[in-house]
Amino acid sequence: MRIKGEYEVELLTKIFVGWGFSNEKASLITEVLSYADLRGIYSHGIQRLKMYENKIKAGYINQEATIQIIRQAPNCIVVDAHHAMGQLASIEVMERIIRMAKKNGIAFATVRNSNHFGAAGYYAEMASRSKLIGFAATSTNPLLVPPGGKTPFLGSNPFAVSFPMKKNDFVFDGATSAVSLGKIEVLEKLKKQIPGEWAVAEDGKL
Numbered sequence: 001m002r003i004k005g006e007y008e009v010e011l012l013t014k015i016f017v018g019w020g021f022s023n024e025k026a027s028l029i030t031e032v033l034s035y036a037d038l039r040g041i042y043s044h045g046i047q048r049l050k051m052y053e054n055k056i057k058a059g060y061i062n063q064e065a066t067i068q069i070i071r072q073a074p075n076c077i078v079v080d081a082h083h084a085m086g087q088l089a090s091i092e093v094m095e096r097i098i099r100m101a102k103k104n105g106i107a108f109a110t111v112r113n114s115n116h117f118g119a120a121g122y123y124a125e126m127a128s129r130s131k132l133i134g135f136a137a138t139s140t141n142p143l144l145v146p147p148g149g150k151t152p153f154l155g156s157n158p159f160a161v162s163f164p165m166k167k168n169d170f171v172f173d174g175a176t177s178a179v180s181l182g183k184i185e186v187l188e189k190l191k192k193q194i195p196g197e198w199a200v201a202e203d204g205k206l
Contacts (some may be wrong), residue, residue: 009034012095019056026086031142032087036119043182044119061115075104079111086117098130120160121173128162128169136160144177149202
């Protein structure tokens with residue numbers, strides 16, 4: 001199914017407003033999700049809606065949360081997101097450390113009590129658009145089975161890096177696993193076979 005990008009933006013914004021987010025917050029979340037879909041990263045775009053709905057219903061996401069800076073140094077901050085949507089916390093934090101990096105040369109932030117933030121490349125690219133080198137990373141739930149094991153123990157722990165270029169910024173965005181869980185979810189929805197060695201069976205065999 002193909003839809004126009006403008007329609008996806010309109011649809012997603014209405015959905016998040018319906019879930020209790022302000023128009024401004026809904027627009028920011030939508031921007032990150034549509035960023036992924038428009039770049040072919042379908043694992044982190046509109047297909048994530050069901051997961052977000054489940055987290056909102058379960059109380060894992062606070063639509064009205066505001067981030068709190070717990071510790072701060074000239075080039076470093078520690079932030080408590082108070083269970084905000086990951087996109088909202090990450091955008092605000094990235095904007096803060098971009099300003100700090102422009103003033104001090106380099107800046108870092110760690111965020112706790114946040115949620116799934118979509119495509120990491122969006123936040124790294126925020127920095128490169130400001131003529132800085134950007135880096136973004138996150139931990140995940142235990143999804144990966146160690147070699148020879150049967151029980152998920154490790155996170156896929158994706159990261160992204162972006163460099164400003166004359167024409168188009170260089171952006172790398174990927175999981176540290178063979179593939180992100182979202183790509184498997186997309187194949188499942190399309191009723192397609194999982195290729196290669198992306199997953200193991202319950203007995204630990206490929």
